[in-house]
Amino acid sequence: MSNAGLDVTDHSRDSAGLRYVYPVVSRRAGGVSVGINLNTNNACNWRCIYCQVPELKRGTAPPVDLALLEQELRGFLHELLHGDFMLRRVPEGARRINDIALSGNGEPTSAKEFEQVIILIAKLRQELALPPYIKLVLITNGSLMHRKNVQQGLRKMAQLNGEVWFKVDRVSKAGTQRINNTRTSLVKVRENLATAITLCPTWLQTCWFMLDGEPPGKQDEDDYLNFLATLLHDNIKPEGVLLYSLARPTLQPEAPKLAALSEQQLEGFATRIRALGVETKVAT
Known part of the structure; x- marks a missing residue:
């Protein structure tokens, strides 16, 4: 593994030299993710349009090599817990494992093995x-x-101190x-969100940024607030909102049009x- 330090702008998927597992210092999580x-x-x-994935394409996750994932995750977690990775690579003040995050270079729930991945994580946690x-x-x-396998995975996540960032x-x-x-x-977003909230604690994750030199307009804010208000009215209650702006380089064609908002704007x-009575966490 490299000795280069990690920081909050580096979310490289190959920073540990592994296929499936990679560490990041998460500004939103406050530790190693x-x-x-x-x-x-x-x-x-x-x-x-703000995605940082290089050569992003439309499609679905390929078959997951569960044996390799298990080997990588077991080895890397062991190194974090008992090795010197934290000392070599992680800034002081962030040397704790905060979470295991299913994220990566596309939509993780598109993997047919999604539920099996959750079962594997549960096994290694124990x-x-x-x-x-x-x-x-x-x-x-x-x-x-x-999808049934996604719903089953979320049910299992709820038993593992799990949460969904939707x-x-x-x-x-x-x-x-x-x-x-x-x-x-x-309508579909609302249905999917209601399903997630029923199965596992769920936060809304919202990226707010400048586009063509303009921040999101008041209408964007009003639409969002009205959506939240109708959810609450119907007793569909997320844990809260994770509101953030851009911190990493965008690798989509729209990159020159995008810029981060200030903390004051967020x-x-x-x-x-x-x-509205909804807990909101802000990360610039």
């Missing part, structure tokens, strides 16, 4: 006696929540097409969300 990349072919069913505070996080666009960047049809390049309807929107 052990990433699991099931989309080793850089394929996703969405194409978000075998290695991981501290119970270590979360299991699924970072997802939520589009495949109707992407909702915009709620208007034009907004989701422009930002996420998907035609998924708001906090302005966060204040409006909190006024």
